[in-house]
Amino acid sequence: MGQARASLSYDLFDDRINFTHTFVPTGLRGQGLAEKLVRHGLSWARSERLAIETSCWYVQKFL
Numbered sequence: 001m002g003q004a005r006a007s008l009s010y011d012l013f014d015d016r017i018n019f020t021h022t023f024v025p026t027g028l029r030g031q032g033l034a035e036k037l038v039r040h041g042l043s044w045a046r047s048e049r050l051a052i053e054t055s056c057w058y059v060q061k062f063l
Helices: 033-047
Strands: 007-012 016-023 051-054
Touching: 007 033, 016 033, 033 051
Parallel strands: 016 051
Antiparallel strands: 007 016
């Protein structure tokens, strides 16, 4: 059986990023992994001076 992986999906364009989906496998939930992924993703996008968009309800909570 493969490793379970949490992920933050996005579409990257020239000067903007759209975070599309956050996923944490059931066995890893409740440990703050999704929040860490989102905070890191947003921090990176800001450091790259990308316009931030999101179609993910979870990421919207942090904007």
